Amino acid sequence: MRRIPSFGAPSALPNRPESFLSATATKPKLTIRMCEPRGFCAGVDRAIQIVVLALKKYGAPVYVRHEIVHNRYVVEGLRSKGAVFVEELDSVPDDGQPVVFSAHGVPKSVPAAAEARELLYLDATCPLVSKVHKQAMRHTRLGRHVLLIGHRGHPEVIGTMGQLPEGSVTLIETEDDAAAYVPVDPAALGFVTQTTLSVDDTAGIVAALQARFPDMRAPSSESICYATTNRQDAVKAAAPGADLFLIVGAPNSSNSRRLVEVAERSGAMQGALVEGPQDLPWDCVKPGGVVAMSAGASAPEILVDAIVDSFRDRYDVTIELVRTAEENENFPVMRSLRQTPLTPVDMAFVNGQG
Numbered sequence: 001m002r003r004i005p006s007f008g009a010p011s012a013l014p015n016r017p018e019s020f021l022s023a024t025a026t027k028p029k030l031t032i033r034m035c036e037p038r039g040f041c042a043g044v045d046r047a048i049q050i051v052v053l054a055l056k057k058y059g060a061p062v063y064v065r066h067e068i069v070h071n072r073y074v075v076e077g078l079r080s081k082g083a084v085f086v087e088e089l090d091s092v093p094d095d096g097q098p099v100v101f102s103a104h105g106v107p108k109s110v111p112a113a114a115e116a117r118e119l120l121y122l123d124a125t126c127p128l129v130s131k132v133h134k135q136a137m138r139h140t141r142l143g144r145h146v147l148l149i150g151h152r153g154h155p156e157v158i159g160t161m162g163q164l165p166e167g168s169v170t171l172i173e174t175e176d177d178a179a180a181y182v183p184v185d186p187a188a189l190g191f192v193t194q195t196t197l198s199v200d201d202t203a204g205i206v207a208a209l210q211a212r213f214p215d216m217r218a219p220s221s222e223s224i225c226y227a228t229t230n231r232q233d234a235v236k237a238a239a240p241g242a243d244l245f246l247i248v249g250a251p252n253s254s255n256s257r258r259l260v261e262v263a264e265r266s267g268a269m270q271g272a273l274v275e276g277p278q279d280l281p282w283d284c285v286k287p288g289g290v291v292a293m294s295a296g297a298s299a300p301e302i303l304v305d306a307i308v309d310s311f312r313d314r315y316d317v318t319i320e321l322v323r324t325a326e327e328n329e330n331f332p333v334m335r336s337l338r339q340t341p342l343t344p345v346d347m348a349f350v351n352g353q354g
């Protein structure tokens with residue numbers, strides 16, 4: 001079994017099937033229906049690589065503004081290598097060491113402040129988030145008020161709003177917001193969305209806005225990213241008939257939380273967000289039943305492996321693969337880090353030993 005560091009006490013075992021307690025008894029059967037694609041997207045992979053490479057090139061400490069991606073396991077792994085996580089630039093000392101901006105993107109004021117202090121910064125904003133920034137700025141340039149569909153307080157939303165002049169963007173979170181919004185000029189509106197929203201919920205909000213404001217302009221291409229769409233499609237395909245749908249991810253990971261909602265709406269009896277094997281809801285696992293599994297875009301595969309290992313301890317597991325798309329996206333790191341070699345060992349803390 002692959003061992004991973006634990007972030008909590010291992011779960012107690014009162015609900016283990018009786019058969020587990022007897023070394024000679026046969027384990028009950030369980031089908032794990034595994035989604036593909038799942039887990040790391042190209043933007044998350046790139047952001048983690050940037051921190052790892054910065055540590056190799058510049059040595060510790062490397063400062064990281066905000067959690068580089070929303071996953072405690074990843075953050076702890078990088079911290080153990082020498083990354084120092086801070087919420088704001090004010091906490092970064094002038095010691096010549098670099099600071100990395102997270103994959104979610106940052107308001108324009110953040111790189112500006114770093115430049116003013118002559119800090120060495122590495123921007124790990126996902127290129128697909130940067131694309132949304134450009135789409136929003138284009139609306140503004142063309143004289144449109146921007147409607148940003150997203151979740152208040154999410155770092156990506158803060159970053160996108162921070163690309164635009166004060167007063168030129170309005171956040172729309174729900175269909176109720178869409179119904180209540182009163183524009184200055186209904187003929188001069190454009191929208192973009194957070195990259196990690198529910199595809200179906202967002203379609204409802206956009207439809208509600210379009211019904212009221214037929215002249216509202218869409219972004220030049222879809223803002224919800226390929227990884228979000230692909231993971232939601234795979235969950236939809238795997239959900240019917242599943243007794244339990246496990247999504248591996250963090251409570252503050254938007255795309256992971258959306259996957260739980262999608263699973264429950266698409267036919268799974270119950271969905272659960274788990275950070276690792278310590279969170280498994282054993283009470284909800286039906287011997288002989290079907291547990292479906294996926295992982296949010298910031299959840300490392302090593303945690304999926306560890307959960308499967310936990311199931312194998314108690315059950316005779318059969319894995320069924322539900323593959324709905326193939327992903328070949330790869331976002332290269334910035335030029336300044338490309339000469340620093342990245343080895344499988346450097347990334348083993350998230351990818352396992354292979």
Ligand code: SF4
Nearest residue numbers: 041043126128195225
């Ligand atoms: Fe980029 Fe999408 Fe991954 Fe976010 S979820 S980091 S937008 S690829």
